[in-house]
Amino acid sequence: MEEIIDVRGLLCPEPVLVTKQAIDKLPKGIVKVLVDNNAAKENVIRLAENLKWNVTVVSQGFDYLITLQKN
Amino acid sequence: MKNKKILVGVTGGLLGLLSVLLVKFGNPGNMGYCIACFLRDISGGLGFQKVETVQYMRPEIFGLITGAFFVALFKKEHKAVGGSSPIVRFTLGFIAMVGMLVFLGCPLRVVLRLAGGDLNAGVGILGLIVGVFIGIQFLNRGFSLGRATNLPAVNGYIFPITAIILLILSVSGTFIFFASKSGPGSMHAPVIVSVVAGLIMGVLVQRSRFCMIGGIRDFILFRDTYLLWGFLALLIVAFVGNLTVGAFKLGFQGQPLAHTDGLWNFLGMLLAGTASALLGGCPLRQLTAASEGNTDCAIAIIGLIAGAAFAHNFGLAASPKGVPVAGQFATLIGLAVVFLIAVLGTHRFSSIFGGLSHGRNN
Numbered sequence: 001m002e003e004i005i006d007v008r009g010l011l012c013p014e015p016v017l018v019t020k021q022a023i024d025k026l027p028k029g030i031v032k033v034l035v036d037n038n039a040a041k042e043n044v045i046r047l048a049e050n051l052k053w054n055v056t057v058v059s060q061g062f063d064y065l066i067t068l069q070k071n
Numbered sequence: 072m073k074n075k076k077i078l079v080g081v082t083g084g085l086l087g088l089l090s091v092l093l094v095k096f097g098n099p100g101n102m103g104y105c106i107a108c109f110l111r112d113i114s115g116g117l118g119f120q121k122v123e124t125v126q127y128m129r130p131e132i133f134g135l136i137t138g139a140f141f142v143a144l145f146k147k148e149h150k151a152v153g154g155s156s157p158i159v160r161f162t163l164g165f166i167a168m169v170g171m172l173v174f175l176g177c178p179l180r181v182v183l184r185l186a187g188g189d190l191n192a193g194v195g196i197l198g199l200i201v202g203v204f205i206g207i208q209f210l211n212r213g214f215s216l217g218r219a220t221n222l223p224a225v226n227g228y229i230f231p232i233t234a235i236i237l238l239i240l241s242v243s244g245t246f247i248f249f250a251s252k253s254g255p256g257s258m259h260a261p262v263i264v265s266v267v268a269g270l271i272m273g274v275l276v277q278r279s280r281f282c283m284i285g286g287i288r289d290f291i292l293f294r295d296t297y298l299l300w301g302f303l304a305l306l307i308v309a310f311v312g313n314l315t316v317g318a319f320k321l322g323f324q325g326q327p328l329a330h331t332d333g334l335w336n337f338l339g340m341l342l343a344g345t346a347s348a349l350l351g352g353c354p355l356r357q358l359t360a361a362s363e364g365n366t367d368c369a370i371a372i373i374g375l376i377a378g379a380a381f382a383h384n385f386g387l388a389a390s391p392k393g394v395p396v397a398g399q400f401a402t403l404i405g406l407a408v409v410f411l412i413a414v415l416g417t418h419r420f421s422s423i424f425g426g427l428s429h430g431r432n433n
Contacts, residue, residue: 008218009152010219013210013288017211037150046295
């Protein structure tokens, strides 16, 4: 199961909150988060790492696509 | 991530150290780096309020904005964005400032005051924590001020470049603005010391995303201690610093620029905490984000300045003598308005009221 969350334009803590609500629903799987600034990127990554999800980040123009994965 | 944790600790610690030093160099007691007090003095310096004891263009603020702006440019993090409920942000900033002036300090000064032994600040911190907790209840239920969108670049430069011009005017010693001859506004460190302290903090808070509200908020929401480290480092270093320079004095009575009315210390900070949590950060964080090109946060800063001017023009602000009745009423009205904004902006209610329903993907 895969979900893409677009948190571009949202100010902290919303990107993290929305991401948390999405991954709390899933015991495992892949969640993709689209962010548009470094602060949100760092915060989402920190949350995911704390919750033991694997994190990969790809830069997309001015945005970042963060892929969170748990098996 | 580990390096980041060290960075936020260093930021908090250095902020504590600089605060103690700035007081040593002339800033008012326990007001080393109070953003609310400084913005209030700037509102006086610009003549928006006419209380002659609180007028001074605090160079720390202009230095901070300049430092954060240049490091954001250098790190390619400067980007003009806006359009996320600007008038709501103005209002929340305005009301948050009223709460802070009823308490006499922003979320940063509450920690500095506690570090100086002012136990009234302990009451204030409790209010702040309860306020942030209330804000979180709305955030958890989907409160959102909506998405910001990218704007033409010029939008992102107006706020920081204005600050740079004011910084240059401060350093050059040009006498244009109002400056107090007595009272807190007349007490200040030498301009160059204030400017350097501002520049250093601007760079550090931009890199670490330091935020006092965020420290409490992220711990309650996610058990995330990242920003809380900065909060604790600030408290500990300012405490040790105050002990070292002999500025530590434990008690409720006779504290510098503080009053002992517990109820209003609590409610003032509660109001500031709730409004700031809905805004997404304390005044310091708003300043940093505004320097990075976020025009919504610039509007929140203008709201804070307007709130300070209003509070002083109409006798809402507290003084060491206590909180005027008008200030008590303003706090209660502020709480009512903030709760109304919170309810109307919350996703769960918004469909009923036809209000804001953005920020979510459904």
